[in-house]
Amino acid sequence: MTIRHAIEQMQVPLLALVLLGACAAKLSRVLRARSVLVVLDATSLFPPRLRRPATMAVCFTELSLGAGILATSGRAWHGWAMGVRLGTALFFLIALCAMAELREFRPDLGCGCFGDLSGRPPGVRSVLRAGLLGAAALASTGGGELTLPPAGPAAALDLGILVAEFLLVAALSPEVGEMLARLGYAEPCELRAAPPHRALVALHRSRAWRRHGRLVSRDSPADMWRELCWWYLVYPGRDGGGECDIVFAVEVRPRRPAVRSAVLPRADQPPQEDLPQAGLEEDLPEDGTPGEGGFARPRTAAAEDVSPAF
Amino acid sequence: MQGRPAGPLCCGRCAGAQAAARVGRRQRFRAAVFAKPGGNLSVPHTTVGADRGAGGAAPFRTVTGTLLDISPHILVVATDAGERRLALTPRSTAWRGRPVAATELRPEEPVVIRLAPGRRDVADKIWASIGRVAGTISASDDSQLLVDEGTTRKRQAVVIAPAAANRLRVRFPQLEPGNLIDVIGLRRGAALEALIPATSQPAYLASRVTRGSTVARTAAGTFSGSATWHEPGEPGEEPRGAAYPAVDPAAGCAEAMLTVPCPAELPYLAVGSMLSVRNECTGTVQVLPVTGCGATARLFHDRCLTCGTSPRGRVADLTLLSFVELGGDPERACFNARVTVWP
Numbered sequence: 001m002t003i004r005h006a007i008e009q010m011q012v013p014l015l016a017l018v019l020l021g022a023c024a025a026k027l028s029r030v031l032r033a034r035s036v037l038v039v040l041d042a043t044s045l046f047p048p049r050l051r052r053p054a055t056m057a058v059c060f061t062e063l064s065l066g067a068g069i070l071a072t073s074g075r076a077w078h079g080w081a082m083g084v085r086l087g088t089a090l091f092f093l094i095a096l097c098a099m100a101e102l103r104e105f106r107p108d109l110g111c112g113c114f115g116d117l118s119g120r121p122p123g124v125r126s127v128l129r130a131g132l133l134g135a136a137a138l139a140s141t142g143g144g145e146l147t148l149p150p151a152g153p154a155a156a157l158d159l160g161i162l163v164a165e166f167l168l169v170a171a172l173s174p175e176v177g178e179m180l181a182r183l184g185y186a187e188p189c190e191l192r193a194a195p196p197h198r199a200l201v202a203l204h205r206s207r208a209w210r211r212h213g214r215l216v217s218r219d220s221p222a223d224m225w226r227e228l229c230w231w232y233l234v235y236p237g238r239d240g241g242g243e244c245d246i247v248f249a250v251e252v253r254p255r256r257p258a259v260r261s262a263v264l265p266r267a268d269q270p271p272q273e274d275l276p277q278a279g280l281e282e283d284l285p286e287d288g289t290p291g292e293g294g295f296a297r298p299r300t301a302a303a304e305d306v307s308p309a310f
Numbered sequence: 311m312q313g314r315p316a317g318p319l320c321c322g323r324c325a326g327a328q329a330a331a332r333v334g335r336r337q338r339f340r341a342a343v344f345a346k347p348g349g350n351l352s353v354p355h356t357t358v359g360a361d362r363g364a365g366g367a368a369p370f371r372t373v374t375g376t377l378l379d380i381s382p383h384i385l386v387v388a389t390d391a392g393e394r395r396l397a398l399t400p401r402s403t404a405w406r407g408r409p410v411a412a413t414e415l416r417p418e419e420p421v422v423i424r425l426a427p428g429r430r431d432v433a434d435k436i437w438a439s440i441g442r443v444a445g446t447i448s449a450s451d452d453s454q455l456l457v458d459e460g461t462t463r464k465r466q467a468v469v470i471a472p473a474a475a476n477r478l479r480v481r482f483p484q485l486e487p488g489n490l491i492d493v494i495g496l497r498r499g500a501a502l503e504a505l506i507p508a509t510s511q512p513a514y515l516a517s518r519v520t521r522g523s524t525v526a527r528t529a530a531g532t533f534s535g536s537a538t539w540h541e542p543g544e545p546g547e548e549p550r551g552a553a554y555p556a557v558d559p560a561a562g563c564a565e566a567m568l569t570v571p572c573p574a575e576l577p578y579l580a581v582g583s584m585l586s587v588r589n590e591c592t593g594t595v596q597v598l599p600v601t602g603c604g605a606t607a608r609l610f611h612d613r614c615l616t617c618g619t620s621p622r623g624r625v626a627d628l629t630l631l632s633f634v635e636l637g638g639d640p641e642r643a644c645f646n647a648r649v650t651v652w653p
Contacts, residue, residue: 035514044513048483051513106510108613121619190531190577196560225336225580226558228531228651234339247339262342 003157008143010161011136012073015088018133018169019066025115026059042098042111065091073146085141092134099127117175129172136165189229189252196224199231199250199257206259212246215239215263226252241265333582333599366588366595369635370434371425374549377438380415385433387421396423396433404436405641407496407505412436420497424634440630440640441502441541443468444492444606446516450485457491460605463543467501468493474505481507488515490609494641508538508643509612516609533576535625536614537587537647538607539633539640550635551601552585553627555608575622577651584652587626591617591645592637597652598628614644625649 043054065088072081099111099122110119111126118126149155170176203209215237222245223234231250238244243266251257373396375389387394404412406419412433415421419438426432443466445459453470468491470478482491490512493504542549556576579585581600588595607624614620616638626649630640638645 044510107619108510108615120621121613188577191575193559193578223332223336223339225582226560226578227340227580227583228577232336232339232343245339247343249340249343260343262339262345264339264342 003161005143006149006154006157006161008139008141009146010158010165011140012069012143012146013162014165014169015085015133015137015140016066016069016073019062019069019088022114023059023062023066025117026055026062026112029115042102042109042113044106044109045098045101061091069140075145078145081145082141085137089134089137089141092130092137096127096130096134099130103127114173114175117178119178120174123174125172125174129169132169132172192252194226194231194252196226196231199224199233199252202257203233203248203250203259206248206250208248208259208261212237212248212261212263215244215246229253236266237263239263333584336580336582337584367593369594369596370427370637371430372631372635373423373425373433374631375421377415377417377419377421379417380413382413385412385415385423385436387423394431396425396431398433399426401426402433402435404438405440406438407503422630422634422640435639437634437640439497440494441497442492442494442508442539442630442640442643443502443504444508444538444540444610445490446609447485447487447489447491449487455485455491459543460603468495468504469498469501470504471495478504478507481509482511484511488517490514490516492606492610492643494643506641506643509610512610512612531577531651532648533622533625534590534620534646534648535622536612536620536644537589537626537628537633537636537638537649538614538624538644539628539630539638540606541630547629548599548601549629549631550598551629551632552587552598553602553604553607554579554583554585554600555604555624555627557581557600557603576625579651585626586650586652587628587632587636588648588650589636589638589645590648594635594637596632596636598626598632601629602627614646616642616645618646620644620646 043051043058046054065084068080068084069088071077072079072084095113102109102111103122107121109121111122112118113126149158216235217237218235221233222236223232225232229252231252233248233250235246235248236243237246245264245266247262247264249260251259373387373389373394375387375394378386378388378393380386383398385396385398387396398412402412404410404415406415415436415438422437422440423433424435426434443457443459445457445466447455448458448465449456453472453475455468455470457466457468459466474495478493479485482489482493485491492508493502493506494508495505496503537552540553554576556578558578558580579600581602583600584597585600586595586597604624604627607627611623613623624644626647628636628638633640633645636645636647
């Protein structure tokens with residue numbers, strides 16, 4: 001077996017995997033949103049009435065070609081192999097043209113080739129990938145029937161070619177970066193939805209509440225809001241010096257959230273420099289960690305020369 | 311919600327002195343609770359006027375009001391603080407549905423004027439009667455539309471100008487109820503004469519808006535995206551500020567459409583949070599309060615194409631005045647912005 005023949009043969013699994021993967025990614029997005037409308041990215045180039053059928057046609061074509069390439073790679077339907085592989089080459093040629101059109105006329109849209117992994121507008125890499133896959137489909141026409149190589153150097157050669165080509169396609173695919181980012185992605189606390197009653201429960205169990213709860217003159221907070229990783233709760237109250245506001249900050253964290261507190265005199269606000277001395281308390285988790293909401297704290301260095309527009 | 315405070319929830323309706331006081335109060339509370347024992351508070355100064363963010367150019371000065379008189383060299387504007395006379399230079403430009411000579415503007419028109427950098431009495435660019443409507447089409451009849459911009463705003467009447475019909479139809483082919491629209495044009499009383507498409511129509515209906523991609527992430531409270539603008543809804547509404555599309559849903563924001571989820575990749579904030587908004591095209595920076603829920607910004611997952619493609623959709627819906635002060639041209643609909651949660 002020559003290297004050329006090995007290269008021609010290894011295009012078959014590569015093309016099948018890419019086509020079936022693209023179809024599966026689109027279908028999973030449609031199933032999650034329960035609407036075809038979410039995958040109309042590249043087909044937005046069509047008039048509105050044709051977008052839905054065009055999207056379904058693309059999905060169906062990918063599925064048919066991917067399955068067809070696999071089905072005709074063996075002896076059973078090998079007579080159809082040339083037609084399927086030429087059809088695949090034509091499909092990727094059309095994809096190449098569509099990508100160029102999309103960059104020209106709708107540079108704000110992703111191609112949607114691999115569902116929501118392809119949300120970014122296509123770059124040169126995406127165009128090159130379509131060209132490479134088209135060339136791979138053309139190359140596969142000379143590959144003949146796909147056979148398992150004998151164990152030894154021939155198998156290693158096939159495997160090496162396949163891996164190298166996958167790496168090349170991966171290098172040309174912006175989706176790979178997105179996929180890796182998702183695999184290692186943990187939703188940070190500032191993006192995490194959290195019901196506010198959890199903050200109240202955590203507050204009522206905290207040391208800060210036990211310390212300042214006796215000053216509070218009302219059951220419910222007078223003001224409550226969330227910013228980034230912290231809930232803020234303000235209670236009216238009375239201490240020895242008169243009316244005051246008791247402020248609690250509760251971290252957005254499912255377990256053992258940090259709770260901080262401060263007591264501020266209400267009327268006639270004192271100069272700002274005097275405020276922190278007013279009963280500032282911190283109730284960190286027992287493990288002593290400051291909590292993941294650290295960056296929500298004021299950044300003193302940057303604040304010096306800035307005033308808001310109000 | 312258990313124990314949730316009653317009272318004004320949101321957003322543009324609570325604007326003006328009340329909103330400003332709440333912003334200041336929340337800033338003070340936040341700073342107090344995070345101050346180091348014995349240290350100074352790091353709360354930013356809340357003085358009116360100078361409002362330059364760190365590491366950027368100062369925002370442009372603006373004048374807004376009603377045009378009283380205009381000549382080739384001088385224009386007179388009635389503002390809330392009295393009459394202002396501004397000089398026009400050969401470099402001064404004007405927009406009234408299209409770029410026009412300043413002398414084509416008409417008295418009694420509402421104008422927004424950006425002053426020349428470093429000059430207090432020289433007009434650089436004038437926008438007359440500019441308006442924008444973005445939202446869900448609730449009724450359509452030939453070339454007239456009714457657009458729903460959110461629960462706290464009146465429905466907006468939009469008339470498609472015959473001269474702009476083809477241009478608008480290319481970008482907004484579906485004008486049936488339920489579809490989304492975002493157009494810029496001339497205010498003619500209560501109606502807007504649509505002239506410019508502000509974006510391309512999303513393929514989805516307003517009732518099928520998804521949360522968007524979760525891939526783009528924030529880094530240390532900083533994120534980039536498209537900054538758009540909106541007209542003040544009511545006369546008393548705060549002229550400067552930003553509607554933010556990811557105000558915490560538990561805040562019960564009256565403007566938010568409950569069926570439309572917050573964008574997945576933006577951090578949760580509150581009305582009164584401060585944002586440092588940087589125009590990536592001009593380098594201008596301004597610190598602005600979050601004054602609303604950005605109900606319409608949640609509907610569009612479009613990218614801004616002004617000086618490059620924005621990495622994500624709408625991250626801030628600025629008031630017209632803030633947009634102009636940051637160096638944006640309203641007729642271009644948006645600019646690429648970098649937003650930092652402040653402080």
